[in-house]
Amino acid sequence: MAWISLVIAGLFEMVGVMMINQFHKDRNLWSFLFLILGFGASFLFLAYALRVLPMGLAYAIWTGIGAAxxxxxxxxxxxxxxxxxxILFITIVLSSVIGLKLVS
Incomplete structure (x- = not known):
């Protein structure tokens, strides 16, 4: 369950990042609310995953999912x-995340 939570946290991180861009363009309340909700949900799911997973591994995977x-x-x-x-460097980031999981 911690791994699923970590992937969900990474996906919400993506939503937060996309909403930063959207808020920068639109400056409306909905963009701002989705930005806060995206990052808030991301941190909540990350905190849940950190109950079980090592911090270094979980943070690297969360960051990799968000960045890629x-x-x-x-x-x-x-x-x-x-x-x-x-595309090459995005692939390297994703390969690194998978590699971290394999060696942990």
Whole structure:
């Protein structure tokens, strides 16, 4: 259950990051509320996962999901560059997260 919670925390981290971008563009109450809810839910699920998982591993995975997911969301939703170098480094981040899990 802790692993599922950690993945959910990473996904909410992505929502929070996307809402930062949306709030920067729109400056409306809904963007701000979703920003707060996204990060709030992310921290709650991360805190739950940290009851069982080691902090270093959980934080690295949470950050990796948020960083890679935010970059992918930027490419898909906001028209950011889809250059092969960006995709390569996103793949490296995700591979590193998987590698951490395998050696832990």
């Amino acid at each position: 997911g935010g970059a992918i969301a930027g490419m898909v939703c906001y028209g950011e560059s889809k250059d092969w170098k960006r």
